Amino acid sequence: MTSATVAPDRPGVRAGFVHLLHAEWTKFRTVRGWVIAMAVAALVTVLLGLFSAQGSHSSCAGGPAGTACPAVPVGPGGEAVNDRFFFVHRSLTGDGSITVRLTSLTGIITYPPPDHDAIVPGLVPWAKAGVIIKDGTRPGSAYAAVVLTGRHGVRMQHDFTEDTAGRPGGASAASPRWLRLTRSGDTLTGYESSDGTHWTRVGTAHPAGLPSTAQVGLLVTSPGDLTVKQGALGGSVEQERFTQATGVFDHVTVRGETPGGAWSHDEVGATGEKTDWERYHRPAGVEESGGAFTVTGSGDIAPRGSGEGMRIENTLTGVFAGMIVLVIVAVLFITSEYRRGLIRTTLLAGPRRGRVLAAKAIVIGLVAFVTGLIAAVVAVPACTHILRANGNYVLPVTRPTELRVVVGTAALLAAAAVFALALGALFRRSVAAVTAAVVVLALPHVLATASVLPEGAAQWLLRLTPAAAFAVQQSIPEYPQVTGHYVPQDGYYPLAPWAGLAVLCAYAALALGLAVLRLRRRDA
Incomplete structure (x- = not known):
């Protein structure tokens, strides 16, 4: 008679692992130097961020350093946006539509003074001309638009971040593009046509909080033309050229309730002061003749990029120093047992060696996560406040994005600590493990962001190395x-x-898996 195999008691297994976790936590918290080091890691992260923010001064609009920057548009989603375009509009209450024929989209590109080149004809890829329904003329307000672009065909865009592609191609008198935008309740639908009879739907949108009475009309805008010159040894130099676009519209038809009925003309987002660029060529505006509108504009209606201000991650410049402290503690958490011969006692108490290493990894990971979370929660708002008080413009972000940066920083430090622990278990020597961890975690990031490598090499470093976590x-x-x-x-x-x-x-x-294999195959 064959005896049955008795399955192990799973609750007992779980209890054994909990005992291991408790034992490793007790080891950690009873070593005063490690606990103090964790406090130092958090303090260094915060203080270096504060010192960096305090030393960063900027001036706005030519004012003295430390002058607070004026408010910039914030989109419905909470992100910083550019919202400058020429707008020919009228009120639309309730449901309705606007239909136009676009017969021409042209533009100019030029360098600003003092290095003023000849003005040349040309359209940047994201120059836009089309129809829009918008929550008034306040920059940053909700909208939906159907536009023809310089090189990307027809697009339906709304609330700055959303973009849907239509058919490619341009517009001319011989081959015009018809555009239509309709509103039904909270739903806006964009269409395009080549003949004004057969229409193709481009997309739909639900702009955030669009009121019952909105502004409907024509828009034209043209962002700057960005040129990038590569440095001899890496890095790059950027220059942005001023551009304008001009769209010619006819067959303009608005259906629905339009109180007042007259067209208004506004350069949305204009400051009222012309820049040196704008003094040298035709200003934005509109000319109306025989039912046709010739509209000229510049600017952009889109999210802002990181080059247009400081970012909240700039408040976390102290993370590198804090990470090095955490790496040292994580390595010592395992190598100190080898150095003192205590690892044998640890393995006698927990003969399943993989579980012992897993317990150490969980403890050091959680401690590093809590340390990083505390540091980030303090550093981000405090340093942001100092940066803005010193006249720096800090790009606003949504609450979920800010939360992800804070929690992600803590997770980054936790993963770095576990990685360092694994290297400590592999090398069993503190100096070698700490050096290896710092080199593979920090050096690729420094090389990739310090403009010392070609851009392609920098991109690959941050794809393939642990520094990708940043x-x-x-x-x-x-x-x-x-x-x-x-x-x-x-x-x-x-x-x-x-x-x-x-x-x-x-x-x-x-690294943890390799460390477990070594721990199982070689005597401690």
Whole structure:
């Protein structure tokens, strides 16, 4: 008769692992130097951020350093936006539509004085002309628009961050583009046509909080033309050229209740003062003749990029120093047992060696996470306040983004601590493990963001190395509909925030797995 195999008692297994966790936590908290080091890590992270913020002064509009920057538009989602365009509009109450035929979209590009080049004809890729329904003329207010762009065909865009592609191509007198935008309740739908008879839907939108009476009309805008020159040894130099666009509209038809009925003309987002650029060529405006509108405008209606102000992750400059302290503690958490011969006692108490190392990793990871979370919660709002008081413009972000930066920073430090612990278990020597951890965590980030490498190499470093995890701190995303220089030097990472953190977590898991194998195969 074959005896049955008795399955292990799972609650007992769980209780054993909880005992291991408690034992490792007791080891950690009873070593006063480690506990103090964690407090130092948090303090260093905060203080270095405060010192950096206090030493950063800027001036706005030519005023003295420390002068507070004027408010900039904030979109319905809470992000910083550009909202400047020429607007020919009238009121629309309730449901309705606007239909136009666009027969021409042209533009100019020029350098500003004093290096003033000849004005040349040309359209930047994201110059826009089309129809829009917007919550008034206040910059940053909700809207939906159907536009023809310089090189990206017809697009439907709304609330600055949303973009839907229509058909490609341009417009001319021989081949015009018809555009239509309709409103039904809270739903706005965009259409395009080549003949004004057969219409194709581009997309739909639900602008945030659009009132029953909104402004409907024509828009034209043209963002700056960004040029980038590569440095001889890495890095780049950026220059933005001033541009204008001109759209010619006819067959303009507005259906629905339009109180007043007259067209108004506004340059949304204009400061009232002309720049040196604008004094040298045709100002924004509109000419109306025989039912046709020739509208000229410049600017952009889109999210702001990271190059247009400081970012909240600039408040976390002390994270590198704090991470080094955490790495040292994490390595000592395992190597001190090897140095003193205590690892044998630890393994006798927990003969399943993989579980012992897992318990150490959980303890050091949680301690590092709490340390980083406390530091980030203090540093981000405090340093942001100081930066703004010193006249710096800090790009606003949504609450979820700010929360992700804070929690992501804590997770980054936790993963770095676990990775360092694993290296300590592999090398069993403190100096070697600490050096390896700092080199692979910090050096790639420094090289990629310090303009010492070609941009392609910098991008690959932040894809393939553990330093990819710093992407979790990126607060301003890359927008396909915004021309920008999306490189690490300007605060952009090649991987999405959580994907970048996942790279470090994968390295930590791999190192931990190798450490478990070594611990099982070799005598402690």
